[in-house]
Amino acid sequence: MSEQKESENNLNPDKPKKKKFTMPHIYVILFIFIILASIATYFIPAGMYDRVPGPEGRETIDPNSFQHVEQTPIGIIDFMTAIPRGLIEAGEIVFFTFIIGGLFAVIKKTGLIEIGVDKLTRRFSHNSIMVIPVLFILFATICGLIGTQELSLVYVPVMLPLMIALGYDSIVAAGVALLGTAAGFTTGFLNPVNTGLGQKISGLPVFSGIELRLIAFVVFIAIGLTYLLRYAQKVKKNPKASLVYEDDTEKRKQYLEKSETGSPRKANTRQKIASVFILLFFCLLIYGVITQGWFMIEMAGLFILMGVAVGRISGLNFTEICEGFNDGFREVLIGAFIIGVARAVAVVMEDGMVMDTIVNSLGSLVGELPAVFGAIGMAVVQMLFNFLVPSGSGQALVTMPIMAPLSDLIGVTRQTAVLAYQFGDGIGNLLYPTSGYFMATIALAGVSWEKWVRFYLPLFFMWFGAAVVILIIAQVIQWT
Structure with missing residues (x-):
């Protein structure tokens, strides 16, 4: 039968073929979301x-103060300027993405990444899966x-050449960074x-209930790691089974072929000193994040200094360092722009x-659920809201003042309500283009959103x- 169909197609070359569905470009998807959000302002x-x-001095909401106000639907000018304003509001992460891209392009110019990848590839050549x-x-x-x-933005530029050199693909590189941090x-x-913030808002002792969270931590790691390893082994066995096989062609030429040929790469004296400085900079980064509350602006500033210092110590002149930053900026341009376009959805709302x-409506909806489903309903609500406010702390400040007292009314402990918020926030972060x-991390890895969604x-x-099962257990034992 299939041979007959093939011969019929050969006899009728002009016969139109069925068009295969292709996912629209991410810009198109986000633009549709902006349109829908704008229309919603006329009806909600x-x-x-x-x-x-x-x-901690942050602004939150008074859960008892909700009131309807005069309708202010989005006009033509507001709609027209939504994307530029989204880029401005997301400026911190947009420019952080540029700086990360620039930093690793400079480090790549020094040859340090190739040397490091070569050493790790040779060390794990017989048991690469353990990495x-x-x-x-x-x-x-x-x-x-x-x-x-x-x-994750820091991890991926290092993971990418290593995973390609070991015979995996860009999705495995992004997966190690994104799935690990998400778990x-x-x-x-x-x-x-x-x-910590969710518990403070809910009036709970900070980091209380750690035992069940540790169990959840192990469960999430076990599931996520098993899933990633199965995909990685499939790609290792048959590279064409990769979802990004065509996209990784240049990367394989750059990293895989180089790692399979030639003698081991050795660092010269300047490169060895530069490696020590990279380690010192990362120690300073961890110190700043943990003890000084550093975030993207401080980290970006440190990375600029790091790129200049490491580049000069390695022997690059200032022009080469500047060109390195420019190369990195170009590599992450699309990913950085997507971040601002995605932010436009929240700007419109x-x-x-x-x-x-x-x-308010989502909170009321949860309040109608039976107690046994209350915690699950909270997780779903948090996941839906996460599309609009993907910031963990931002979401806590908006939703937890409502969910915490609501949990008392429906028979869910506040500890469980915080965990439901964590699950709803964390899982959706690796799915939503907002x-x-x-989005910046997969851009650094060179993985399109559509292909990542197919994988994830x-x-x-x-x-x-797993989250549903853990929440049911928390509800049954009335976890506090």
Whole structure:
């Protein structure tokens, strides 16, 4: 039968072929979201909560102050300027992405990345798969302690050449960084960004209930790591099974072929000194993040100094360093721009004053659920809201003042409500194109959003299933 169909097609070459569905460009998808958000401002009643001082001097909402206000739907000028304003509001992460790209392009020019990759590739050539669990668990633990998912942006430029040289692909490189940090951030056993802040707002002792969070941490790592290892082994066995096989062609030429030929690469004296300085800079970075509250602006400033210092010590002149930064800027340009376009969705919702109305409605919806499903409903609501406000701390300040007292009314402990927020926030971060650090990370890895979604979606449902089971257990034991 198939031969007959093939002969018919050969006899009728002009016969139109069925067009295969292709995912629209990410700009198109985000633009559609902006249009839908703008239309929604005409139909969703405008409303607002009063803002009051919250933990650590941050502004939060008064959960009892919601009131409807005059409708302010998005006009032509507001719609027209949404993307530029999105870029301005997301400026911190946009420029952080540029600086990260520039820094690693400079380090690449020094030859240090190639030397490091060559050494690691030769060391793990007979057991390359072990690199993945070691780094995955390390990244998860770091994020479980300090909660900085944005460090994925630092990890990926190092992971990419290593994973390609070991015979894997760009998705494995991005997966080690993103899935590892997501597992640690989502369960956040000592994470001040989501766990600590969520508990402060909910009136709970900070980092209480750590035992169940540690169990969740192990469960999420086990599921995520198993999933990534299976994909990595499949790619290692058959490179054409990679979702990004065509996209990685140039990377394979650059890293894989070089690692398979030639004698071991050795660092000269200047490069050895520069390597020590890189280590010192990263120690300073960790110190600043943990003890001084450094975030993207401070880290970006440090990375500029790091690029200049390491470049000069390695023997690059100032022109070469500047060109290195320019090369890096070009490599991450699309990813950085996507971050600003994605932010435009929230800009439109805030301008139309419907963001608080959505929060109030979602909270009311959870309040209608039976107690046994209350915590699950909270996780779903947090996940939906995460599309609009992908910032963990930002989401906590908006939703937890509502969810904490609501949990008392529906028979869910406040500890469980915080965990539901963590699950809803963390899992969605690696799916939504409005998540800035995530889009920037896959841009650095050279992985399109559509292909990442094809890879991540099965794991998303696995992790959500695990979250549901853990929340049910927390509800049954009335975890406090």
